[in-house]
Amino acid sequence: MKILVCISQVPDTSTKIVLKNNDTSVNGDGVTYIINPYDEWYALVRAIELKEKGIASDIHLITVGKANVEPVIRKALSLGGDEAIRIDADSNDAYETAGYIAAYAAQVGYDLILCGKESIDYNNGITGTMLAGMLDMDYIGFATDIQVEAGVAVVKREVEGGEETDQCNLPLVISCQKGIAEARIPNMRGIMAARTRPLKVVEPSKIAALTAILSYELPPAKAGIKMISPDDMDQLVDLLHTEARVI
Amino acid sequence: MSVIVLVEHTGGIIKKKNFEAVQYAAQIAKKTATTLTAVVLGNATNAEMEGLGAYGAQKVLHVADTRLNDLHARAYCKALLAAAEKEKSKIIITLHDISGRTVAPRVAVQLKAGIVAGALSIPDLEKGFVIKKAVFSGKAFAYVNILSDVKVIMLMPNAFPAVKAEGKAVVEQLAVSFDEKDFGVKVKSIDKVTGEVSLADAELVVSGGRGMKGPENWGILEDLAKELGAATACSRPVADSHWRPHHEHVGQTGGTVRPNLYIAVGISGAIQHLAGVNGSKTIVVINKDPEAPFFKAANYGIVGDAMEVLPRLTAAVRKFKEQHK
Structure with missing residues (x-):
């Protein structure tokens, strides 16, 4: 069984967002980049576990980005994975990004495609569903558990007001969230091994973006906190009712 | 030509966030000088569907196949595409929630439509079709322009008010022919969280x-x-x-x-x-x-x-x- 794991590079959670060029872009100077946590902790680690159990034969990691994303994809390889693919393009349109990945995936043919439920930069959470649509594959979103046996996946997923257990024949696209696997830390052996694993650079297919970000805006500063005495909860309730109007 | 909006229900109950989506969609329909058709999948009562008129839907297309009571990406996509074709829709709206995120991107792929996930505003038509959304986990907002002819919008729940008015929608049945493949994901069991607020x-x-x-x-x-x-x-x-x-x-x-x-x-x-x-x-x-x-x-x-x-x-x-x- 061949697994493709989609990896996105995102600014570290603690990054302070600074805008530039008249608010039309985000300043990348001094920003630390990490593997999107949902891609790493859940999708990638579960793929590695499936390989360790002898269920998966190959794990390929794919990302869309220019050469500057290579340290992050190398880090992903140090956790596990047999080879990595970087589609040499810069995109923040989901259709374009999914299109590049789908074009590559269609050539190789994967049994299982895993991605995180969303990336923490653009918070769309739509690449996985788009991939399934483009590749005419089944899709299960917001998975909290994945088991695979004899070409059949049994997946727990979050649904409106509860949890559902689904069964589906491979091939399948799954978006992963908390519960699927425990986070891992790369060890020295993994880091050394990652250096020798292939990182293929692939020219993007011709796909036009269907959206464009015109500008960014930072949220207004909080209007300042009101401190309330711990002995006067009536005052808090009153403020929540008359001022905040939330109860 | 009309705007269409997917209205979900859990066990026949339509939650407030769906009324928000209907009202949001109704405002876009008004702004683009067209009407609003809501799409309801699976079991639903006529009274509930007609009630969507109070939030601005003129019409409801009901795909009554009971298999649609469970979320199936392919089948939901097919139903929405059938509705969009019938209404000659250029704007398709869902919520940015589990169901919306499972179906809307797939619809967008089929229609080659640009998509905004987690919309916070009515589109600004002066500079194109520009919608505000949160990025970097709420640390900034982006103004996204949809460039394609057909547009898909996923509205963020609890970002747009739903105010009930008068009005009754006309309910029409829509027949969609599904095949086995549309229900490839089989539901084995469902654990509903009951008695608690979700x-x-x-x-x-x-x-x-x-x-x-x-x-x-x-x-x-x-x-x-x-x-x-x-x-x-x-x-x-x-x-x-x-x-x-x-x-x-x-x-x-x-x-x-x-x-x-x-x-x-x-x-x-x-x-x-x-x-x-x-x-x-x-x-x-x-x-x-x-x-x-x-x-x-x-x-x-x-x-x-x-x-x-x-x-x-x-x-x-x-x-x-x-x-x-």
């Missing part, structure tokens, strides 16, 4: 952190939640220590909430936690450490011991409810 949809949330000291103390937090009609949540260390179930974890690697009121009890307010809650309209922080970073993101703050403050707050809420019966 966290993702909650308007009020009471959340606990390590400052609660242990799972045995959660009773007083649940008392407050019960009194308010709020959902309960927790921080990551609490979920990781198995004091509370994983689905209650909000923050960067857990769930995201956008309630009207978020009460954080004994949570320091690490940036990873804030990323999951900073869309909340009002934040109350209760912490005995006056230096807790969460106070910087809060509207109201109380420095005090949760064990003492929580019962007092619960009593104050009870008193308030008595007075406002």
